[in-house]
Amino acid sequence: MRCYSLLVPLVALASCAAARAQTPLHNLGRTPSAEEIRAWDISINPEGKGLPPGSGTAKQGETLYEHKCARCHGKTGTEGPNEPLIGGQGTLQTERPVRTIGSFWPFATTIWDYINRGMPQYEEGSLSADQVYAITAFLLYRNGIIHESDVIDANSLPKIQMPNRNGFVPPKPEWKRREKRPFGIYH
Amino acid sequence: MNTKERGRRRFLKGGAALAGLAVGEIRSASGQAIGSERPEVRPEDFRAYGERSRFVTSVRRDPRNPNSRTPLQDSVGIITPSALHFMVPTWIDPPDIDPWQHRLLIHGMVDRPLIFSMEELKRLPSVSRIHFVECAGSGDSLEERKKNGMLAETVQRTHGLTACSEWTGVLLSMLLRETGVQKEATWLVAEGAEPRKRSKSIPLEKAMDDVLVAYGQNGEPVRPEQGYPLRLVVPGFEGVHNIKWLRRIKVLDQPSMEKEETSHYPTQRPDLGKARWFQFEMGPKSVITFPSGGQRLPSRGFYEITGLAWSGGGAIQRVEVSTDGGRTWKDAELQEPVLRMAHTRFRFPWNWDGDEAVLQSRCTDDVEAIQPTLAEFGRIWGGVDSEYLKTTRNKVNHINAIQPWKVSRDGSVRNALL
Numbered sequence: 001m002r003c004y005s006l007l008v009p010l011v012a013l014a015s016c017a018a019a020r021a022q023t024p025l026h027n028l029g030r031t032p033s034a035e036e037i038r039a040w041d042i043s044i045n046p047e048g049k050g051l052p053p054g055s056g057t058a059k060q061g062e063t064l065y066e067h068k069c070a071r072c073h074g075k076t077g078t079e080g081p082n083e084p085l086i087g088g089q090g091t092l093q094t095e096r097p098v099r100t101i102g103s104f105w106p107f108a109t110t111i112w113d114y115i116n117r118g119m120p121q122y123e124e125g126s127l128s129a130d131q132v133y134a135i136t137a138f139l140l141y142r143n144g145i146i147h148e149s150d151v152i153d154a155n156s157l158p159k160i161q162m163p164n165r166n167g168f169v170p171p172k173p174e175w176k177r178r179e180k181r182p183f184g185i186y187h
Numbered sequence: 188m189n190t191k192e193r194g195r196r197r198f199l200k201g202g203a204a205l206a207g208l209a210v211g212e213i214r215s216a217s218g219q220a221i222g223s224e225r226p227e228v229r230p231e232d233f234r235a236y237g238e239r240s241r242f243v244t245s246v247r248r249d250p251r252n253p254n255s256r257t258p259l260q261d262s263v264g265i266i267t268p269s270a271l272h273f274m275v276p277t278w279i280d281p282p283d284i285d286p287w288q289h290r291l292l293i294h295g296m297v298d299r300p301l302i303f304s305m306e307e308l309k310r311l312p313s314v315s316r317i318h319f320v321e322c323a324g325s326g327d328s329l330e331e332r333k334k335n336g337m338l339a340e341t342v343q344r345t346h347g348l349t350a351c352s353e354w355t356g357v358l359l360s361m362l363l364r365e366t367g368v369q370k371e372a373t374w375l376v377a378e379g380a381e382p383r384k385r386s387k388s389i390p391l392e393k394a395m396d397d398v399l400v401a402y403g404q405n406g407e408p409v410r411p412e413q414g415y416p417l418r419l420v421v422p423g424f425e426g427v428h429n430i431k432w433l434r435r436i437k438v439l440d441q442p443s444m445e446k447e448e449t450s451h452y453p454t455q456r457p458d459l460g461k462a463r464w465f466q467f468e469m470g471p472k473s474v475i476t477f478p479s480g481g482q483r484l485p486s487r488g489f490y491e492i493t494g495l496a497w498s499g500g501g502a503i504q505r506v507e508v509s510t511d512g513g514r515t516w517k518d519a520e521l522q523e524p525v526l527r528m529a530h531t532r533f534r535f536p537w538n539w540d541g542d543e544a545v546l547q548s549r550c551t552d553d554v555e556a557i558q559p560t561l562a563e564f565g566r567i568w569g570g571v572d573s574e575y576l577k578t579t580r581n582k583v584n585h586i587n588a589i590q591p592w593k594v595s596r597d598g599s600v601r602n603a604l605l
Contacts, residue, residue: 025364026311029301032444036302037294040435042384043376046394046444093460096580099450104462109442114446117384124382164462173442173465175390180554181468 044113047156051112055153056134058141064131065138068120077142082121086142089163102143106168108160112136133157247271247347256347259476259495263523265317267350269405274412274427275322281411282381282432289380289416291362291400292477295438298367301392305416308357308402315355316399316422317529319497321469322348323425323452323584328604329577342479344474345602349497351530352413354420355403358449359436360395368438376443377419380434387428388442394468397422400433403433411489414541422528423499425585429450454584458570466497469589471558473533473550474504484598486542492519495530498552502526505551506533512545512591514562519548527553539594545603546590561588561604577605 032040044050066075066131069085077086088098097103101111116132118124127135137152147154231396245261247270255274257267286305294300324330325348331339339345368391375394378386389398399420402409407417414431421428427447442448442465453464473496478484492510496503502525507516522532533548548556564586565571576583593603 025361027396028307028310029303030294030366032294032300032302037292037300040292041294041437043378043386043437043445045439045441091458092455092462095575095578097582098456099455099582101450104586105449107449110444110446110449113452117386118446122382124384168459168464169456169459169461169569170465175393175465175467177392178554180556181470181500 028133032132042113042117044109046107046109046158048154049108051109051154051157052129053154054129054133055151056130056132056137058134058138058146058148058149060130060133061136061138061141064135068123068127069135077139085139089144092164092167100143101139102145102163104164104167106162106165108136108140108145108157108162111139112157198403244596245271247273255351256343259342259346259349259474260479260482262495263302265351265495265524265532266405267352267530269352269407269413270412272320272350272352272413273322273348279383280379281415283411284380284416284432286408286416287433291433292415293362293366293436293438294510295375295436296365296369296372296440297438298369299365301362301366303362305344306415307401308400311357311361313355313357313604314399315353315403316397316420316523317351317526318399318420318422319349319351319528319530320426320429321350321497321499322468323427323469325426325469326474326586326590327351327583328586328588328590328602332577333580335422338604339480340602341481342474342476342590345462345480346474348426349530351495351497352404352405354399354401356399356401356417356420359398359400359419360437362400363394366438369441372438374439376431376437376439376445377428377430378435378437379414379430379432379526381432381569385427385430385447386443386445387447388445389424389428390467391438393421395426398482420472423501425452425466425469425499428467452584454569454582456569457575457581466585469497470555470585471498471500471503471550471552472496472587473503473548473558474590475546475548475592477507477594478546480596480600480602482600484539484594484600486598487539490537490539492535492546494533495550495552496521496533496548497528497530498550499528499554500556501528501553503531503550504553504555505529506548507550508533508535508546508548510537510544510546511590513547516549537560541543541596543596544594545591546594547589549589558587558589561586564588 072082073085074080078084084100086102088103091098112132133152140146141148245258257271257273288580289305291303326346328339328345374388376386376388378384401418401420409418415434418428419433453462455462475492475494477493496506507520508519509516519533519535524529551557561573565573565576591603592600594600
């Protein structure tokens with residue numbers, strides 16, 4: 001129980017955690033099957049890890065967009081009522097930045113991840129993998145990032161270079177415990 | 188003894204216990220001590236789940252603003268009643284989760300992936316800790332002015348995206364010891380069970396430090412709007428990290444770069460021409476909650492100025508108050524307990540002489556970070572002046588500027604940020 005004491009220095013705590021890593025402390029919880037983990041794990045990382053089989057093109061995505069997305073994001077993807085999904089490139093440095101997946105988002109994989117997990121609103125999780133690839137292709141095409149005929153799949157999506165990929169600081173995010181930052185802001 | 192009699196006796200016993208707690212209220216309501224002279228109250232008249240007096244009307248929805256904000260102007264002490272904790276986003280109905288069905292999966296770069304039921308989580312050693320949860324956009328007094336030309340009037344609207352609760356649950360570090368964490372792991376991503384499945388990446392070092400997997404809030408289960416049956420509490424970090432309806436934690440060797448990392452929360456720095464992503468801790472902040480915007484002082488004379496101070500960097504060390512628009516400052520008294528990453532109540536005695544006065548507070552936390560003026564904030568945030576902050580459509584989060592309230596001769600109080 002020593003390990004829980006707040007007075008134990010961090011180093012001791014870490015080595016204590018390492019020692020304990022061999023044996024579970026309380027033996028509660030059950031081991032999930034690989035199938036269960038696959039079903040739950042919807043995270044897609046920038047290297048495309050987690051992307052399922054399937055593919056789509058902008059052409060296929062166009063009609064899907066009209067039916068499933070346009071009523072909230074606008075016919076042209078710029079006029080709302082909800083978040084604009086198209087346009088905004090070249091506005092980030094102005095006092096009226098238009099931040100869209102095309103102008104702002106650094107990774108194309110995030111678009112797939114987000115449409116797959118959270119859109120369309122109120123019918124979340126209703127799209128097939130092929131449909132998500134197709135809508136992603138359509139949005140990338142309309143943002144001038146890919147060609148109309150490009151096939152988007154688990155292989156091609158992570159390779160897409162987004163216009164604002166290098167528009168973020170710090171390049172490698174990290175957090176340091178109890179580090180003093182003026183006014184709470186990281187530089 | 189018939190059932191009615193038995194019920195009545197149980198009530199009298201309960202009444203005696205209650206009297207100890209709230210004797211003042213009961214006396215003043217009936218004009219006499221509780222006892223046999225009181226008209227008979229049947230046990231079924233007692234509300235099974237208590238409600239506040241009908242004379243108390245504080246709500247988290249401001250009639251003039253559809254957003255849900257904590258009514259700080261009515262706050263006393265440091266705990267926000269669960270029913271008044273702000274909600275973001277307002278337009279999502281909380282999911283209706285059956286705790287018997289709910290599970291937490293921990294997987295990724297761990298030695299033993301595990302699934303926990305609520306029952307199992309509650310069997311583990313628990314902790315209770317008092318922490319604030321604050322939205323990254325909190326404290327932005329200028330936002331409303333940019334939308335409709337008017338400065339936010341009340342402290343509910345300027346600072347109401349923060350709340351402070353006692354959270355009960357298990358330390359995430361303990362759960363991660365149960366699963367074992369692989370050597371190369373440095374991050375994790377946490378995810379909610381609501382339809383949107385909001386997710387956020389969190390540094391592993393923070394997770395091992397003080398992050399809570401909470402099922403309790405202020406002595407009862409976490410409210411549905413706050414994440415029932417299970418949520419993350421990431422002390423001091425901007426609100427979006429505190430994933431509600433927590434269902435999954437995946438341990439990683441890099442951030443997952445999902446939507447909340449790359450879309451809404453990064454802010455574009457005008458001086459660098461780049462966006463700052465991964466802002467974690469909320470800066471040191473304080474605000475006077477009485478007297479505050481929209482209130483009115485009935486007459487000259489004594490008032491206790493009071494407010495709240497908090498910092499994502501640690502505990503509040505000092506709060507100073509100025510009653511002359513920032514020309515002179517005096518230390519306020521800090522009300523115990525003064526806790527890390529928690530609201531801290533401060534008090535300052537004041538005699539109002541009936542003249543115009545500008546009241547404001549500033550705090551310092553225990554890593555010696557000081558709450559800035561709006562001008563200082565602009566400079567550090569992105570090399571801009573206050574004029575920029577007042578007009579820009581560029582999103583500016585984490586505003587923790589000193590908030591002045593102006594008391595006019597007629598006793599009315601209004602926002603004097605500009």
